[in-house]
Amino acid sequence: RKEVEQDPGPFNVPEGATVAFNCTYSNSASQSFFWYRQDCRKEPKLLMSVYSSGNEDGRFTAQLNRASQYISLLIRDSKLSDSATYLCVVKIGTGGFKTIFGAGTRLFVKA
Amino acid sequence: DAGVIQSPRHEVTEMGQEVTLRCKPISGHNSLFWYRQTMMRGLELLIYFNNNVPIDDSGMPEDRFSAKMPNASFSTLKIQPSEPRDSAVYFCASSTGGDRGGYGYTFGSGTRLTVV
Numbered sequence: 001r002k003e004v005e006q007d008p009g010p011f012n013v014p015e016g017a018t019v020a021f022n023c024t025y026s027n028s029a030s031q032s033f034f035w036y037r038q039d040c041r042k043e044p045k046l047l048m049s050v051y052s053s054g055n056e057d058g059r060f061t062a063q064l065n066r067a068s069q070y071i072s073l074l075i076r077d078s079k080l081s082d083s084a085t086y087l088c089v090v091k092i093g094t095g096g097f098k099t100i101f102g103a104g105t106r107l108f109v110k111a
Numbered sequence: 112d113a114g115v116i117q118s119p120r121h122e123v124t125e126m127g128q129e130v131t132l133r134c135k136p137i138s139g140h141n142s143l144f145w146y147r148q149t150m151m152r153g154l155e156l157l158i159y160f161n162n163n164v165p166i167d168d169s170g171m172p173e174d175r176f177s178a179k180m181p182n183a184s185f186s187t188l189k190i191q192p193s194e195p196r197d198s199a200v201y202f203c204a205s206s207t208g209g210d211r212g213g214y215g216y217t218f219g220s221g222t223r224l225t226v227v
Binding site: 036042044101 | 216
């Protein structure tokens with residue numbers, strides 16, 4: 001079993017739709033969680049950190065469920081520019097950490 | 112802030128040649144990471160430095176790969192001799208906070224390496 005698992009997609013949604021991605025992690029010692037966005041042939045960019053209480057940044061909402069060991073990303077009112085691959089990232093441990101990137105979920109937003 | 116700067120952006124080389132990739136982290140970031148990305152294997156951590164000291168190089172594929180960080184503003188990843196299976200995009204990333212949790216990374220634009 002992979003340490004971080006994501007549905008590879010692709011998710012094909014129309015503009016204005018709401019779309020949600022989940023990511024599961026296997027190591028209960030996971031401490032920090034992030035979502036990154038990667039455009040085609042570009043570098044990954046930090047989209048948002050995921051806090052235990054959940055957090056929102058504009059149209060994007062991230063949530064953490066420690067009991068079930070998953071994090072989620074919700075995108076409301078999808079824009080064409082949201083088309084990208086979304087990477088789930090988990091940091092395990094606080095001292096001598098290990099960072100694991102998921103393989104990513106591809107999103108296509110269509111007009 | 113110029114971000115993480117990598118060079119070259121593209122490198123095409125013949126099998127057996129030495130390849131050197133370069134990275135300048137964001138000023139003030141004390142952690143530097145080298146990643147490799149391929150379609151088949153996704154993003155793989157090769158090596159991680161904290162305060163210029165290599166902390167974890169368990170991801171370095173084999174002895175053909177070596178990395179150095181002589182000072183806080185410069186790092187190199189060297190492949191000698193290169194092989195076609197080394198073809199990938201190599202990313203450098205930097206972060207503050209060392210190995211404490213809660214800090215995301217800033218990635219450079221990457222070096223697209225093709226070994227023929």
